[in-house]
Amino acid sequence: MEWPIAEVARMSGVTARTLRHYGEIGLLPPARIGTGGHRHDGEHQLLRLQQILVLRALDVALPEIGRILSEQVDEVEALRGHHRRVLAERDRLDALARTVSRTIGVLEQSRKDGSSMNAINRPENLFEGVLPAAYEESLRDFPEHVEAVARRVGTTTPEAVGAGQRERTARMVRLAELMAAGLPADAAPVQAETDVQYRALAELRTVSVEEYRAFGRSCVDNEQWRAAYESIASGLAAYQRDAIEAYAAATAG
Numbered sequence: 001m002e003w004p005i006a007e008v009a010r011m012s013g014v015t016a017r018t019l020r021h022y023g024e025i026g027l028l029p030p031a032r033i034g035t036g037g038h039r040h041d042g043e044h045q046l047l048r049l050q051q052i053l054v055l056r057a058l059d060v061a062l063p064e065i066g067r068i069l070s071e072q073v074d075e076v077e078a079l080r081g082h083h084r085r086v087l088a089e090r091d092r093l094d095a096l097a098r099t100v101s102r103t104i105g106v107l108e109q110s111r112k113d114g115s116s117m118n119a120i121n122r123p124e125n126l127f128e129g130v131l132p133a134a135y136e137e138s139l140r141d142f143p144e145h146v147e148a149v150a151r152r153v154g155t156t157t158p159e160a161v162g163a164g165q166r167e168r169t170a171r172m173v174r175l176a177e178l179m180a181a182g183l184p185a186d187a188a189p190v191q192a193e194t195d196v197q198y199r200a201l202a203e204l205r206t207v208s209v210e211e212y213r214a215f216g217r218s219c220v221d222n223e224q225w226r227a228a229y230e231s232i233a234s235g236l237a238a239y240q241r242d243a244i245e246a247y248a249a250a251t252a253g
Contacts, residue, residue: 002031002040012049019049027052027066047075054082058089088157169232171197175240176233185242186250194247209248216244 022028030039229237
């Protein structure tokens, strides 16, 4: 059985333009091209489209989806893997809902009694379940790093991705604690933490000192990055930038 592109678009919610694009890049070749150049899809294409949409919903980039689909051998086993990732994402969203609900309660209570919410003491309350969907957009100035992240995500379990996000948050919190202790950005403990951050980046791909310096500037210049740092402690974005600048100057020297 075959379906014309308009019917596939209606069933899947994907525009005909997107379906044609998937075909053009080799991600979803049609079953056949009919009269007038219109594509027709069969059951195989619908199953493949389902996998594409599941992976897109999990924020996997199109090139990585192509690699995953090209390497899979058995559709049932592939679907089992996607099913596990969807269940893990469901659990993450449940955790995120609890996080938001808990934060709303804390904020409402703080407004009632006039107290402040100490994010440094409770970072897990702010970040449990958080895996920013806009991470690729936040890295728009570092396209090679986006590709490296996509490759890592495509070969890593959702649990490991979440653990990596929590570790990044923990590093930010540790830096905030050093800032709160009054240490300057070029102090040895701060530079040791900055070196840990640099090595974490270098695990994905080779990062030059100048590129790391650019990462540091983005902590302030990139709105999403700055908001993430400032949600932990006021002034942390600039402190991170200055710590990286000191690290880069010392390394280059």
